[in-house]
Amino acid sequence: ETGVTQTPRHLVMGMTNKKSLKCEQHLGHNAMYWYKQSAKKPLELMFVYNFKEQTENNSVPSRFSPECPNSSHLFLHLHTLQPEDSALYLCASSQVGVRVLNEQFFGPGTRLTVL
Amino acid sequence: SQQGEEDPQALSIQEGENATMNCSYKTSINNLQWYRQNSGRGLVHLILIRSNEREKHSGRLRVTLDTSKKSSSLLITASRAADTASYFCATEGGSGGSNYKLTFGKGTLLTVNP
Numbered sequence: 001e002t003g004v005t006q007t008p009r010h011l012v013m014g015m016t017n018k019k020s021l022k023c024e025q026h027l028g029h030n031a032m033y034w035y036k037q038s039a040k041k042p043l044e045l046m047f048v049y050n051f052k053e054q055t056e057n058n059s060v061p062s063r064f065s066p067e068c069p070n071s072s073h074l075f076l077h078l079h080t081l082q083p084e085d086s087a088l089y090l091c092a093s094s095q096v097g098v099r100v101l102n103e104q105f106f107g108p109g110t111r112l113t114v115l
Numbered sequence: 116s117q118q119g120e121e122d123p124q125a126l127s128i129q130e131g132e133n134a135t136m137n138c139s140y141k142t143s144i145n146n147l148q149w150y151r152q153n154s155g156r157g158l159v160h161l162i163l164i165r166s167n168e169r170e171k172h173s174g175r176l177r178v179t180l181d182t183s184k185k186s187s188s189l190l191i192t193a194s195r196a197a198d199t200a201s202y203f204c205a206t207e208g209g210s211g212g213s214n215y216k217l218t219f220g221k222g223t224l225l226t227v228n229p
Contacts, residue, residue, distance in 0.1 A: 043219035102207055106157035
């Protein structure tokens with residue numbers, strides 16, 4: 001138990017569906033992240049939120065839409081996905097700032113399958 | 116662009132043996148971290164070494180960092196079957212780079228046979 005929870009753990013959706021992934025951290029951290037993990041590829045950073053402000057968007061397609069309503073919650077809204085978007089989506093959090101070491105705490109992930 | 120790259124991609128050893136994994140990176144860093152991932156699960160932070168450190172220990176883990184060669188190694192001593200997992204190195208950017216963005220390698224899959 002890392003203090004970061006993700007729901008759902010598994011999700012199967014069609015290409016025309018709209019769904020959302022949820023992440024919650026109970027660690028009092030000020031930064032949250034979405035990563036995509038595909039088979040045989042390095043972990044890809046998708047979005048970074050620092051104090052609820054999006055500070056990083058790594059050229060992610062607009063069919064992925066993040067939302068960070070407060071420093072403890074992070075959502076990833078999905079619509080009109082493609083089969084190649086099937087992957088493990090991982091949420092992480094950390095405390096960032098001057099003289100703070102950025103050790104990231106990960107949730108268990110959501111295994112997404114797009115049919 | 117990919118920063119850390121682990122070597123080997125896969126490693127199979129017997130219980131009780133030591134396991135060594137290597138990581139190379141390309142640009143200057145603030146720190147380097149090692150994470151572990153059990154199959155299909157989230158990553159767990161193992162150890163962090165700062166750019167001005169050369170060696171660090173945590174239990175059965177020993178990490179070295181050679182900034183002149185831009186490389187790090189993770190040694191797991193007296194391995195156990197429960198150590199079976201994928202191990203990833205991650206680097207946090209150095210001068211001019213973000214102080215909170217981690218770049219991960221592809222990982223080393225370690226299998227410890229009982």
